[in-house]
Amino acid sequence: MRKASTERHIPDILDCLAQLSNNEVPTPPRLARATLDILPAEVWGKPDYVWLDPVCKSGIFLREIAVRLLEGLSDQIPNFDMRREHIYREMLWGTATTEMTGMISRRSLYYSRDASGAASVIRFGSADGNLPFIRSNHTRPKQKNRTADGSCSICGAPLELERGEGRENYAYSFIHGTYPTEEMRRMKFDVIVGNPPYQIGTEGSNRDRPLYQYFVDQAIALNPRYIAMITPSRWFAGGLGLAEFRNDRLNDRRMRMLVDYPRLYDAFPGVKIRGGVSYFLWEREYNGPCRVQTMWNGNPIGEPVERCLNEWDVLVRRNEAVGILRKVQGAGGASLASKVSSRLPFGFQTNVHGASTPTGLKNPVEFYGSRRQSWMARSDIKVNAAAVPMHKVLMHRAYGEDGEPPYKVTAYPTLVGPQTACSGTYLVVGAFPTAEEAGNLDAYLRTRFVRFLIQLRMNTQDIKSDTFTFVPDLPMDRMWTDADLYERFGLTEEEIAFIESQVKEMPAHDPVEPLA
Incomplete structure (x- = not known):
């Protein structure tokens, strides 16, 4: 019978730290260590290097750096107390993203939020040590260069975040010119590490603006x-x-x-x-x-x-995709992106709908919008009017999925007949005089091969015309299958297996039958 272990697991408190806000994500210790692992090994033996984390949230980077330097500098500075004093006082610097993260970070690095106190690993002359929170302000644009929404000219944050000294304004000192401080201007940092804030909300928009x-x-x-x-x-x-x-x-x-x-x-x-x-x-x-x-x-x-x-x-x-794309690009030819419509194919936003029935409308046009179909008068369509009487293939402009591969990548394409239009919910991927050509494009877009090439340009749920840049603009006088495409571009069995491990099969439908 195996003897029960008496060892106790002592969790890292920083593994338990919750997300601080929508734009500040604390770094898991495992990920911080992996990031430091890609630095050259010799950096841990350089006593003259100065390290900076300009976006401290939990202090994990500086803590892990200190651990490695304490071991790496043991030959250069054999005395442990002197080595620790040198590392903490001369080598490690940082600035916190908020007042609260400053306290958390100092607790992680110095063992005390007060770096001048008796509990600190070494005693500094100030409570902040080398890890202060420096309050900054967002920059109000000058009138002649004023941004359209009146937001900060540096980071794009809404100026309404300036709510007084007692409230966080997320004007991060490293990018707003207050850190390094004036006293530090002559300092030379050798290594800069960190996990910066990712985004900040913008005034009058439901889209966050990236900050990193x-x-x-x-x-x-x-x-x-x-x-x-x-x-x-x-x-x-x-x-x-x-x-x-x-x-x-x-x-x-x-x-x-x-x-x-x-x-x-x-x-x-x-x-x-x-x-x-x-x-x-x-x-x-x-x-x-x-x-x-x-x-x-x-x-x-x-x-x-x-x-x-x-x-x-x-x-x-993905490295495995590079060789496949080189073969496709090496074959030459135009890109399907040139055939794909703009974000608003007929000039209508996503929230636009027409009448519930065609009754009373002159030259009624069936209108495909968000979650339903409606009707418009032909004269109401001013943009891309030449495409209205043609057979078209529509693609939902937004499609997202989670989980494990293989992925669907895009929504099902939608075949529509003549006298149709759509809102910005869709892109028009192609418009043709015949139902057969439109049906062949529909089948082409359903192949794993095409959706794989689309996936190479997708990191978000948004699909735009340039998302189709890697997709060849092949003639639509025939129906293309994955087998045809694999053979045309000379893909190996290994390359085919990789595509099919990433992209789900999508059922085809009759290429001549328009979908309602």
Whole structure:
């Protein structure tokens, strides 16, 4: 009979820390350690390096750095007390995102929220130690350059967040010019690490504005030797206002490594971050391809692959997909994106509906809107009028799904006949004079092959015309099947198996029958 273990499991209190707000997600200790693992091993033996976490929420990064430096510097500074004093006083710096996270972070790093007290691991001259919360203010735009919604000119936050000294305003000091402080201006940081706030609500909009790119850009502007940061992965292929940031990162040959967690809840258990998260290593003296590694259920999928991130205008996140896309692109030809409508195919918003019946309408047009069909007069349609009398294939503009692959990727395409139009709930993917051509496009969009190529450009639920950029614009004078497409582009059995592991089969329907 096996003897029962008498060892007690002592949980890490930072594993139990709940999400602090909608835009601040504490870093699980396991993820913080994994992020630090991608730094070169020699950094832990450098007593002259200065470390900075400019976005402290729990203090986990600085705590884990301290643990590693205490071991790594044992040869250079053999006396433990002197080594600890040097590390905490001279090497570790940070600033908190809020007053509360400052107290939590100091408790994690110094064992006391009061760094000047007797309980602190070393005693500083102030309660903040090297880890203060610096209050900042959002920047009101000058009138001539005023943003459309009157929001902060730096981060885009609504100025109504300025609610007095006693309330948090989320004007983070690292990106609002107050940290490093004036007294620290001559300091040179060697390593910058952290998990910045991801987003902030914007006035008059139901869409949150991403913030993390400003922290990455500011970290790079300080020109350290290394940067290791966690961010959402939405920047790979989308995200509100992230086009410039994406272009900069894809073309930055100092990006040394990128580790991607596409699976929901994998990196942050219990926190829904659609599109997943990733962390990267930026190295000032490096100039070359980036090593890309995908993680799934906490484990790496295959070996990391070195590749140039700017091969396409978006980052293809799975290494297994790169060879498939190269074959498709190498075949040449136009992209289906050129045939896909704008966000509002006929100029109508998503909440627009017509009359419940065609009675009394001159030249009635059947109108496809959100959750129902209605009727409009032909004369009411001013945008894209030439498409009204044609056979069309519609695609829902928003489609999201959770869970494990294989994924559906898109909603079912919808075939509609002549004298039809739609609201912005849909995109028009193609318009044809014949029902047969429209039916063939419908079948084409249902193939795993096409939806796989769409998936490569999707990190959110939004589908736009450029989501179809990787999809070849093949002639619709025949019905395409997956077998035809695999053969046309010379895919191997391994490549086919990967596509089919990622994308569900979608049932076809009669290519000539319009759907109501």
